[in-house]
Amino acid sequence: MKLEVSGLNSHYGPAHILFDVAFEVGAGEVVALLGRNGAGKSTTFRSVVGLVSQREGQIRFDGTDISRMPTYDIVRRGLGYVPEDRRIFTELTVEENFSVGLQPPRPGVATWTPERIYQLFPNLGEMRKRPGGQMSGGEQQMLTIGRTLMGNPSLVLLDEPSEGLAPKIVEQMADAILAMRKEGLSIVISEQNLHFAKLISDRAYIIEKGRMRFSGTMAELEANPEIRDAYLAV
Amino acid sequence: MTRIVNFAHGAFYMVGAYLAFTLTERLAGTWGFWGGILIAAAVVAVLGALLEIVLLRRIYRAPELFQLLATFGVTLMVQDIVVLIWGPEDLMGRRAPGFRGAVEIMGQLVPAYDLLLIVLGPTVLGLLWLLFHRTRWGVLVRAATQDRDMVAALGVNQKWLFTSVFALGVFLAALGGALQIPRDAVSHSMDLRIIVDVFVVVVIGGLGSVTGAFLAAIIVSELNAFGILIFPKISLVLVFLVMAVVLVIRPYGLFGKAEGAQRTSLGLSIRPWRPFTQAERIAVGAGVLVAASLPLFLGNYALTVGSEILVFVLFAASLHFMMTVGGLASFGHAAYFGLGAYGAAFMVKLFGAPMEVALLMGPLMGLVGAVLFGWFCVRLSGVYFAMLTLAFAQIAWSIAFQWVEVTGGDNGMLGIWPASWASKPAAFFWLVLGVVTVGVCILRVLVFSPFGFALRAARDSTLRSEAIGIDRRNVQWAAFIVAGTFAGIAGVLFAFLKGSVFPDNLGIPISVDGLVMVLLGGIETVSGAVVGAVVYKALAIWLMSQTEMSKLILGAVVVLLVVAFPKGIVGFLEDLRHRRRPASPPAGFKAAKVEAAE
Numbered sequence: 001m002k003l004e005v006s007g008l009n010s011h012y013g014p015a016h017i018l019f020d021v022a023f024e025v026g027a028g029e030v031v032a033l034l035g036r037n038g039a040g041k042s043t044t045f046r047s048v049v050g051l052v053s054q055r056e057g058q059i060r061f062d063g064t065d066i067s068r069m070p071t072y073d074i075v076r077r078g079l080g081y082v083p084e085d086r087r088i089f090t091e092l093t094v095e096e097n098f099s100v101g102l103q104p105p106r107p108g109v110a111t112w113t114p115e116r117i118y119q120l121f122p123n124l125g126e127m128r129k130r131p132g133g134q135m136s137g138g139e140q141q142m143l144t145i146g147r148t149l150m151g152n153p154s155l156v157l158l159d160e161p162s163e164g165l166a167p168k169i170v171e172q173m174a175d176a177i178l179a180m181r182k183e184g185l186s187i188v189i190s191e192q193n194l195h196f197a198k199l200i201s202d203r204a205y206i207i208e209k210g211r212m213r214f215s216g217t218m219a220e221l222e223a224n225p226e227i228r229d230a231y232l233a234v
Numbered sequence: 235m236t237r238i239v240n241f242a243h244g245a246f247y248m249v250g251a252y253l254a255f256t257l258t259e260r261l262a263g264t265w266g267f268w269g270g271i272l273i274a275a276a277v278v279a280v281l282g283a284l285l286e287i288v289l290l291r292r293i294y295r296a297p298e299l300f301q302l303l304a305t306f307g308v309t310l311m312v313q314d315i316v317v318l319i320w321g322p323e324d325l326m327g328r329r330a331p332g333f334r335g336a337v338e339i340m341g342q343l344v345p346a347y348d349l350l351l352i353v354l355g356p357t358v359l360g361l362l363w364l365l366f367h368r369t370r371w372g373v374l375v376r377a378a379t380q381d382r383d384m385v386a387a388l389g390v391n392q393k394w395l396f397t398s399v400f401a402l403g404v405f406l407a408a409l410g411g412a413l414q415i416p417r418d419a420v421s422h423s424m425d426l427r428i429i430v431d432v433f434v435v436v437v438i439g440g441l442g443s444v445t446g447a448f449l450a451a452i453i454v455s456e457l458n459a460f461g462i463l464i465f466p467k468i469s470l471v472l473v474f475l476v477m478a479v480v481l482v483i484r485p486y487g488l489f490g491k492a493e494g495a496q497r498t499s500l501g502l503s504i505r506p507w508r509p510f511t512q513a514e515r516i517a518v519g520a521g522v523l524v525a526a527s528l529p530l531f532l533g534n535y536a537l538t539v540g541s542e543i544l545v546f547v548l549f550a551a552s553l554h555f556m557m558t559v560g561g562l563a564s565f566g567h568a569a570y571f572g573l574g575a576y577g578a579a580f581m582v583k584l585f586g587a588p589m590e591v592a593l594l595m596g597p598l599m600g601l602v603g604a605v606l607f608g609w610f611c612v613r614l615s616g617v618y619f620a621m622l623t624l625a626f627a628q629i630a631w632s633i634a635f636q637w638v639e640v641t642g643g644d645n646g647m648l649g650i651w652p653a654s655w656a657s658k659p660a661a662f663f664w665l666v667l668g669v670v671t672v673g674v675c676i677l678r679v680l681v682f683s684p685f686g687f688a689l690r691a692a693r694d695s696t697l698r699s700e701a702i703g704i705d706r707r708n709v710q711w712a713a714f715i716v717a718g719t720f721a722g723i724a725g726v727l728f729a730f731l732k733g734s735v736f737p738d739n740l741g742i743p744i745s746v747d748g749l750v751m752v753l754l755g756g757i758e759t760v761s762g763a764v765v766g767a768v769v770y771k772a773l774a775i776w777l778m779s780q781t782e783m784s785k786l787i788l789g790a791v792v793v794l795l796v797v798a799f800p801k802g803i804v805g806f807l808e809d810l811r812h813r814r815r816p817a818s819p820p821a822g823f824k825a826a827k828v829e830a831a832e
Binding site for chain 2: 049051070071072073075076081083087089090091092096097099100101102103147148150151
């Protein structure tokens with residue numbers, strides 16, 4: 001297994017957010033984490049990369065326990081994280097944003113360069129010197145994914161990559177994710193958009209109020225419309 | 235860059251100057267001189283990096299105020315250490331070899347060394363620009379300035395990044411101090427002088443803008459130079475006037491950018507405030523009774539000390555009201571304290587009023603000052619708010635200092651004694667105790683009044699409070715005025731206690747004392763200010779009488795407290811109590827859970 005999470009409990013101050021969350025991702029797999037707004041998807045991701053300080057549970061990445069490591073250490077092991085709100089550096093140009101994400105090449109994992117990312121997202125190639133703050137939402141989403149790829153990750157957590165994007169850009173995003181998968185990356189995407197998730201993922205988990213409610217293949221989810229209706233806003 | 239408000243920067247500047255003084259005396263020749271300056275700056279940079287690793291790393295997550303307090307503690311310690319090593323006298327450094335003469339420009343003789351510095355400034359600025367825009371390190375620093383967590387989430391160890399930025403900043407500060415020695419004497423008070431100037435420069439320029447800071451530095455020094463020629467009467471005020479004008483017109487400085495909405499409350503401990511229970515009320519009442527019985531046991535000196543402590547209890551409580559309840563951290567609260575003191579002095583000296591009248595009228599000066607200054611200040615928030623309050627306090631101080639005909643200037647106003655019935659230390663102690671108790675009670679009642687709730691709402695979320703119809707500015711202005719008035723009352727009592735008023739009553743040290751007291755007691759607690767004031771003032775007075783090195787010990791205590799007890803004394807005690815009695819979480823949290831998820 002690439003990533004194994006079990007018994008994950010997270011808190012913000014006195015508020016208990018995640019309750020014994022468990023999921024796993026195999027090498028080269030694309031897994032969707034589905035759930036409504038506020039279900040705990042982002043908190044799950046943030047807990048895995050160590051951005052939620054109050055977290056307990058087992059988190060193993062490539063067989064190593066990362067549950068007590070600082071964020072930068074986790075990321076340096078090849079676990080990339082793309083935040084929901086994009087969080088690009090608005091003052092920095094596209095190239096400079098990439099250079100923040102730069103990490104040394106990793107054996108056995110695809111190595112990314114700005115040029116390769118421009119192939120993935122041709123729009124970005126046309127605005128290399130533009131500050132991140134002067135880009136459209138879709139371009140920013142591409143930039144934040146590209147920035148994480150610069151770290152040559154072997155697994156990427158993609159938090160709601162389709163959120164707030166025009167249908168055409170969403171399509172482009174799905175193509176890019178499939179291309180990343182072809183490079184051998186394992187990918188976890190969190191989504192509210194079931195159609196988008198169906199396009200790209202093998203398996204799905206459904207989270208609701210901080211608890212895992214469903215785990216299965218996309219086909220199994222298709223076959224259970226009552227689950228879909230109970231936990232997802234379609 | 236790191237958004238660490240570093241009070242110790244002035245101390246590094248000073249240490250850089252002292253170290254360069256020693257090195258340039260020891261090392262001979264031209265190489266010795268310039269090498270000495272560079273080595274001094276490098277050594278201080280290493281010291282700065284050590285300080286960052288040992289102390290500041292522990293408090294990065296803490297609110298800016300704590301960082302300020304910790305670095306202030308370091309500044310205090312350094313002042314005594316410097317005296318210990320280099321002695322209390324001013325030292326005159328060597329002239330720079332090769333730059334001893336003067337150059338004639340347009341009929342004026344300009345020292346060659348000054349010309350060198352004029353060239354050096356833009357050069358350093360240019361190098362910094364290149365560093366920040368042309369190196370990956372610089373890009374990382376700029377990225378971290380905007381979003382620390384995201385930089386970590388891209389695999390950057392921000393700890394070392396911050397250490398290196400801090401070391402660079404310290405290096406530049408020390409270099410500045412070292413380069414100053416051929417021009418000016420090295421003294422152990424140069425740190426506070428420079429830090430105020432630097433804050434003003436940075437705030438005028440805009441936080442985080444190197445270009446802005448450079449431009450502002452030029453403006454400020456021009457003002458200093460020409461101000462003395464053109465407006466000798468108000469030269470001290472001029473710089474602060476300009477800063478006030480800049481901040482009112484461009485609230486984030488000339489080159490600064492608007493900051494995102496910040497939570498002004500600290501969120502160290504989530505423990506709802508509540509009024510005292512019946513039992514606690516009785517305990518507090520008993521405490522006041524014990525205090526009131528002190529004159530039966532204590533001598534005159536102890537009672538005078540006790541009165542002084544009480545005065546500062548009220549002062550700290552008024553600052554606490556503004557800072558903790560209102561989320562408005564004022565760095566110039568002494569202004570209203572001093573205005574109250576001068577108000578009393580004017581009543582006595584100019585109008586021949588008795589103490590009772592002065593006691594009533596004096597605080598009005600504090601009130602008027604707060605009405606006036608507060609109107610400008612509540613237009614800003616965060617560090618800019620703090621700096622503007624500091625500017626106004628300096629303006630008030632300068633007026634008291636320079637308007638000699640009315641205020642007596644540096645000589646102060648003497649002979650402000652209490653009425654005969656209160657002239658005995660015991661009687662005066664009871665008077666102070668009464669006034670302070672009533673004052674603190676009123677402030678506490680206000681915390682739990684609708685006004686207090688509105689104030690806290692405005693502090694926690696400007697947007698949401700405005701959405702439910704709270705006029706943030708007016709509420710905060712009102713809080714500013716309340717705090718200023720109570721500080722004024724404390725000031726009046728202080729004037730009668732000492733029998734005199736001096737410009738120092740409005741000075742930065744008293745403002746800082748107030749901040750330390752509030753933080754020491756526990757910024758997130760309701761009673762912290764009272765406890766903090768008693769502990770801090772008693773400790774300070776006792777140390778002053780016991781040792782020469784009072785600043786060293788006081789500074790160490792402050793640093794220790796910030797690191798070990800960031801919630802302050804009262805916060806720490808509350809934690810202890812809650813740990814012993816693990817209460818079931820109130821129902822409110824259950825509801826908050828859903829909202830906080832995601």
